[in-house]
Amino acid sequence: MASLGELERAVMDLLWAGQEAATANTLRDRLAQTSSGQGGAAAHEGKELAVTTVLTVLSRLEKKGLVERERGTRPHRYQAVSSREEHTAELMHEVLGSAPDREAVLARFIGSVSEGEAETLRKLLGHL
Amino acid sequence: MASLGELERAVMDLLWAGQEAATANTLRDRLAQTSSGQGGAAAHEGKELAVTTVLTVLSRLEKKGLVERERGTRPHRYQAVSSREEHTAELMHEVLGSAPDREAVLARFIGSVSEGEAETLRKLLGHL
C-alpha cells in the first residue's frame, strides 16, 4: 500500500507544489492546465476531469494517510500530510527496511550517487 | 512496474537466498517448506502450489526484468538478474529519482538512519 497511481501522483504533486490547502475544484482546474506550457511531469494533460473523480482520488489518498482534509469549512480543503521530501525519504526507508542486509544495500546505494550529492551527504553525516 | 506481489516477492526471496539457478519444481517445494520452522518472512506457508503457478510467476518476473532463465536445459533454470542488495539499492534510486529536490530528500533520509549505519556511510563516503 505504498505506490500511487498516475492520477493519485498528479494530485499529490499539486498538493506538494502549492503550500496552501486546496479544494477539489481548484485541483481539478490545475490538473486540466498542467503541461500546457512544456513537458512537465504531467501525464494528465489538458484532460478535464469530473470533480467527483478528483474527490474520489482525494478520499483514497486520505485513507492512505497521505492527505488530510479540513472538514470544517464547506468546500473541504485538502493538503498533504507531509512534504514531498519527507514522504520520499520515508519511502526510501520502507524500501530499505525490507532488506535483511541494510548496510550492503546502503553501500550499493552510495556507490551510485553523484559526487555532488556525496559531498552533501558527508556534510550531513558530519553533523551527527 | 516496480512493486512485487506477495508470491512474486516470496519467489524472489528464494532466488536471492539460493546462489544457484533453480527450477520451477525446486522453487515450488521450497515455497511449501518455508516457515515450517519459525516465523521467517514467509507469507506463503505450507501451501502446496501448482507448478504452473510458480511458472506463471517466474514468467512475469522475467518480463519485469528481475529473473533470467536458461532456456537451453530442459527443466529451465531460473535465477535473479541482480542480487537483492543491488535490486534494493536500485529501487531506492528509483524512489529518489522521481524527486526534484534530491538533496532535501537525502537530508531527511540521513536524518533517520541509525548511528551504526551513519558510521558505515561515513566510511563509504570517505572512500570516494
Add this chain to the structure above:
DNA sequence: GCAGTTTTCTACGTTTCGTAGAACTCTAAC
C-alpha cells in the same frame, strides 16, 4: 423552503497478481 454547490455512494472498465487447468512440446526409453 429552494436552488446551487459539495460530498458521499455506487459502479464499471482496466490492470496487476494469485492461482491453476488444458493443451502443447520436448526428451528419454523402448
Add this chain to the structure above:
DNA sequence: GTTAGAGTTCTACGAAACGTAGAAAACTGC
C-alpha cells in the same frame, strides 16, 4: 520412430487497486 511422462506455454478466472464518473444525499445562502 513412437510413445509416455515431465516440462512449458496458453488461456482464464477471481480479487484488489485505480481511473473515471453518475446518482443521490447533504449542506449553504438566499
